[in-house]
Amino acid sequence: MKRKLIVLSLTALAATLSCQKEVAEPAESASVSLSTKIVNDTQDALGNILAVKLNEGSEADFKNIEGLVAYEKAFTSIPGKEELEKKHGLDRWYLLSVGQDTDIEKFAQDVAEISSVSTVQFCKRIYNKIDRTSVPYEGAATKASSWAPFNDPMVGSQWHYCNTGDLSISPTAKAGADVNVKQAWKFCTGDPSIIVAVMDEGVKYDHPDLAANIWTNKKEIPGNGIDDDGNGYVDDIHGINFITNGAITWGKVGDSGHGTHIAGTIAAVNNNGIGVCGIAGGDDKKAGVKIMSCQVFDAKVSIGDYGSARAFKYAADNGATIVQCSWGYKAGFFKSDEEYVRKCPMEVDAINYFLDTDNCPNLKGGVIIFAAGNDEASMSGYPAAYYKNISVASIASDNLPAYYTNYGAGTNISAPGGEYYTGGKYSESGCVLSTLPYENSSTGYGYMQGTSMACPHVTGVAALGLSYMIKRGIKMDNNEFMSKLLTSVNDIDDLLNGEKTTLVGNNYGKLALSPYRKQMGTGTIDAWRFFMQIDGNxxxxxxxxxxxxxxxxxxxxxxxxxxxxxxxxxxxxxxxxxxxxxxxxxxxxxxxxxxxxxxxxxxxxxxxxxxxxxxxxxxxxxxxxxxxxxxxxxxxxxxxxxxxx
Amino acid sequence: MNKTRIYNAIVAAVFCVLCLAGCKKPAPIEKIDLTGEWHLVTFSAGEAEKMDVDVYIAFDKATDSFSIYQKIGEGHYTLHEGTYLLKNGILNGTYKDGATFACSYTVSIENDVLTMTSRDITPEEVCTYKRKAIPSEVKKDALDYGTKAETLIRFL
CATH class of the missing domain: 2.60.40 (Immunoglobulin-like)
Incomplete structure (x- = not known):
């Protein structure tokens, strides 16, 4: 046995090395097979879990693998969804757990030897797309708005919805640098039948400015410790924490309020006389879209991509039509769609499953929106850059690229994500104002910047547009929906000349704008244009x-x-x-x-x-x-x- | 007839000629009255309904103003307003945004059918309209062209 393992290890090593240069001689078939089955490496991977996919028609047979502690089906099968699960291979994925002292690489090679196994994947950690800081809103909540039809006292500070060019936002604030929701709100403010899954830190579902727009799983009886609806999760009333498979949490040391902030941009309750507005937050007569919390970050812990895969399936199985993801890998970690698909097959299968799920009568399929990333790189990070996901870059209140934003290849569209240093002056007012847990802000509101904040603007506009489709009785498939969404934009290329003053490195400096020309996706999202597109051209x-x-x-x-x-x-x-x-x-x-x-x-x-x-x-x-x-x-x-x- | 009487007659005649010359000729009354609301039936490409073209025009003689509610293809109706001049059966107009009609039109009305024929364009564009009240839902749906243009061209 030991000799066999040594031979296999040496062979696998040879196969790995042979992938890095031209192979002079054909490799042995067993080693080629092994290296093909193991799709990625252990860099930044969880050390105690492996994702394994079986060949079609195969049965799991892991019992005799040395080091195996436990294994389980990666996804819970839902009655009525078996065909779709099978179509996207979700029924063939397993998670294998090993002991802490087990050599995960060797374990993977042993698993790859099993003939019924087609894919072995190390589970990579996913990353939040912000600097994890926020600035509490501490001003008097009386900034009057001359444009919003709602009585939320802080909406006047939400320049990202309607930017009047008020220089108190930033020294170089520009009118029009916003999502133009002002006109759209005259026609529609949301629809409670639409569920948006926020895949992020846990959303504070009892925040007074969110509670009315939080999804509730009516098939689940709270607190009884039973998976009443058989979806694989216990007491998942407003979503689930995929790290603990338990209650949604926020406010721990290491939690930033990220998920709650994002949820507020999408669906903070409008016209309730408190706090802020959400793009699809409804109004006092009709509730807004509903937020489902799919928690994949818990304090300082981020889940492996098997968790995000499970979250995509959960969102699909429990009624979400849009998934909002302000997380991902650093730009350049994956350099092509081919590499991402090859190395993250479990997540890709789950993404395809979600995109193929019909949860809204007016939309065939689902929509996934990702933040492009904050690496200041000329490419989007993955999974955002994957061709089926929408990748969102960030602009500041001056209608110019934010200094931190990824751009270029893989980026599809831009939206306001805020910037602390616009115009050479530090100010939180140039960032995005939204809801926060009280653990992060005593007022329950605060500012953040990032493509993380830009992304929910596109998500909010998508949800608002879908609400409008329901109101107008319009139906389409997700490809047509995304085509219209991505062409509902304003061009900023004419502005991208010269320089802007912002943070460059660690100091104020001049950021050249020409590198961003034609690199910020199709342009900046415009909710009103989207309504016009939905109505038909x-x-x-x-x-x-x-x-x-x-x-x-x-x-x-x-x-x-x-x-x-x-x-x-x-x-x-x-x-x-x-x-x-x-x-x-x-x-x-x-x-x-x-x-x-x-x-x-x-x-x-x-x-x-x-x-x-x-x-x-x-x-x-x-x-x-x-x-x-x-x-x-x-x-x-x-x-x-x-x-x- | 003595010379004085002849002189007075000449003076009177000259006076009359001068008076008549000084009088303004009364304006001819325009026989065509476009006032009312009209619905496009046919145009150069065929029957409007079959081409998914829906146009209503309202003329108001009292204010020399017009309102066009048009939906060509999908989307909302758009409202275009302006002023018109109808003279000797020839219609000209200017939109609120300063643009003029594409051309002048020769207009005629017979049996409650308004026919507008383009002038100085070959081949002619001939459009026919029937009298029809503009539905309230059309007016409600219409986006003022100025608003749509303003909200779409937002920069900066």
């Missing part, structure tokens, strides 16, 4: 007999001029209807077309949200695919402002 009107360039910002937002367009196509029938002698094309962000007849047609346009190439899961980091159908009508007359006469 008007036809573009072209004039017969003229070659013209039509403005497509209604369809592609302010980023129309900066996107990479991959495909422009029109059916032969529509081409004939419009009398097109040549195919339409996009030049400088406008649709170039020359109709020779009065008629109508649909032009299909495919573009990339973030970058110049599409992510496919099997290649380098790429952007997300956007698909829009642009309707065109041609007449003999066309006014300059689109008016009919």
């Amino acid at each position: 008007p036809c573009l009107t072209a004039q017969v007999g003229k070659s013209q360039r039509l403005d497509i910002t209604d369809y592609f937002g302010g980023c129309a001029g900066n996107l990479t367009y991959l495909e422009i196509s029109i059916s032969d029938e529509d081409k004939a209807s419009l009398g097109l002698e040549s195919d339409p094309e996009i030049a400088y962000g406008k649709l170039k077309i020359h109709p020779t007849k009065a008629g109508c047609g649909i032009i299909h346009i495919k573009a990339v949200a973030g970058g110049e190439t599409l992510g496919t899961g099997t290649n380098d980091m790429g952007g997300m695919e956007i698909n829009r159908d642009v309707a065109v009508i041609s007449r003999y007359v066309a006014s300059s402002n689109g008016g009919w006469l």
